[in-house]
Amino acid sequence: EAGVAQSPRYKIIEKRQSVAFWCNPISGHATLYWYQQILGQGPKLLIQFQNNGVVDDSQLPKDRFSAERLKGVDSTLKIQPAKLEDSAVYLCASSSRGGSGANVLTFGAGSRLTVL
Amino acid sequence: GQSLEQPSEVTAVEGAIVQINCTYQTSGFYGLSWYQQHDGGAPTFLSYNGLDGLEETGRFSSFLSRSDSYGYLLLQELQMKDSASYFCAVRPSAVYNQGGKLIFGQGTELSVKP
Numbered sequence: 001e002a003g004v005a006q007s008p009r010y011k012i013i014e015k016r017q018s019v020a021f022w023c024n025p026i027s028g029h030a031t032l033y034w035y036q037q038i039l040g041q042g043p044k045l046l047i048q049f050q051n052n053g054v055v056d057d058s059q060l061p062k063d064r065f066s067a068e069r070l071k072g073v074d075s076t077l078k079i080q081p082a083k084l085e086d087s088a089v090y091l092c093a094s095s096s097r098g099g100s101g102a103n104v105l106t107f108g109a110g111s112r113l114t115v116l
Numbered sequence: 117g118q119s120l121e122q123p124s125e126v127t128a129v130e131g132a133i134v135q136i137n138c139t140y141q142t143s144g145f146y147g148l149s150w151y152q153q154h155d156g157g158a159p160t161f162l163s164y165n166g167l168d169g170l171e172e173t174g175r176f177s178s179f180l181s182r183s184d185s186y187g188y189l190l191l192q193e194l195q196m197k198d199s200a201s202y203f204c205a206v207r208p209s210a211v212y213n214q215g216g217k218l219i220f221g222q223g224t225e226l227s228v229k230p
Contacts (some may be wrong), residue, residue, distance in 0.1 A: 004158075031216055041119075042203050042220030053199065056217055091158065095216040101168070103147060103207075105216060107158040 002026065004108035006092050012114045018080035021111045024073070024092030031055075032104065034067055034077050035091040043091055049075065082115045089113070118142045120221035122204055127227045128194055134222045136189045137138050138204030146207040148187045149218060154200045162189070162202075179190075199228045 013019050023065035025032050046065065048056040052072040060067070063082070069075040075090050079086055083092040089110040095103075128134040131188060147166040151159040156227070163171050165180035172203045177190040191198055205218040 033217070035220075040222075042205075042222050045217055047217070048217050074136045103149065103216065104161045105151075105159075105218060107160070109158050 002090055004106055005109035006090075006111050008078050009109065009113055010105050010114075012116065013082055015115050016081040017114060018078065019082060020079075021077045021090050021092075021113075023075045023077070023092030023108060025075075025082055025092070026106055029094035029096050029106075030072075031074050031095045032069055032077070033093045033095075035093060036090045036092055037110070039088070042106075047078070048089075052090055079113075081112075087115045088114055118206075118208065118219050120204055120206060120219065122202075122221045122224045125225040125227070127229065128211050129198060129229050130194055132194050133190065134226065136191075136202050136204075136226070138187050138189075138221055140185050140187075140204070140206050140221075142206050142208045142219060144208040144210075145182065145185075148178070149205045149207070150176075150178055150189045151165065151203045151205060151220075152200050153203065153223070159203060183201050194227060194228050196230065198229050199226060201225050 007022050032048045034050045037043045046060045047067045049069040052069045067077045089112045091107050093105040093107045093111045095105050122138045140209045149161040149164045152162050153159040163178040170179045180187040199222040203220045203223045205220045
C-alpha cells in the first residue's frame with residue numbers, strides 16, 4: 001500500500017511569513033495526526049482528526065497554527081505568522097480506526113521547516 | 117502532567133544485546149509502543165504492549181510492567197543499521213474514545229560500533 005505522503009519536504013521562510021504543509025494519509029485510515037518534532041526531541045502532537053472532525057487540538061497554538069481535513073482524506077497544516085521557534089519537522093501520521101491497526105501510527109517522511 | 121523518561125543515548129558493539137528502558141507517568145494508560153527513527157527519516161513502528169509481559173518480533177523484544185509504569189525495548193544481535201533513535205510512546209486514552217493518539221518520550225540515540 002502507498003504510504004503517507006507529505007509536501008513540501010523542505011521549506012525555508014522568514015519569520016512572520018506564512019507556510020502550509022499538505023498530507024495525504026494511507027487510503028482508508030480514518031485518523032490523521034500532525035506532530036511537531038523539534039531537533040533532538042520526540043514528536044509532540046499538535047492535532048488529531050477522526051475523519052473530518054477534530055478529536056484533540058489542545059496543544060495546537062491556535063493564534064498562529066490552523067489545520068483542516070475538509071473531506072476526511074487529505075489535510076493541510078498552516079502557520080501564520082511563523083516564529084523562529086517553529087523551526088522543526090512537521091510529521092503527519094495516520095492510523096485505522098479500530099482493531100490492531102489502531103495501535104500503529106504510520107508516519108510520513110515529514111516537512112522540515114526552517115524559520116530565519 | 118504527562119512524562120516519559122528514557123536514556124538520551126546508548127552505545128553498543130555489533131552482535132551485542134542492548135536494553136532501552138522507559139518509565140512513564142501519564143493521566144491514563146492504554147498501551148506502550150516503540151518507534152525507530154533513522155536520521156532524517158520517519159518514525160517507524162516496532163512493537164506494542166497492551167498487557168504485561170514480553171512481546172517478541174525477530175531480533176526485537178518489548179516488555180511492559182503496568183504496576184511499575186515501566187517498559188523496555190531489547191535489541192539482540194545488534195547490526196550497524198540499528199543505529200538510530202528509539203522512542204517509547206504511551207497511549208493515554210482508549211482507542212474507541214480518542215483514537216490512537218500517542219505521547220512520545222524524548223528518544224534514545226543508539227550508536228552501534230563495529
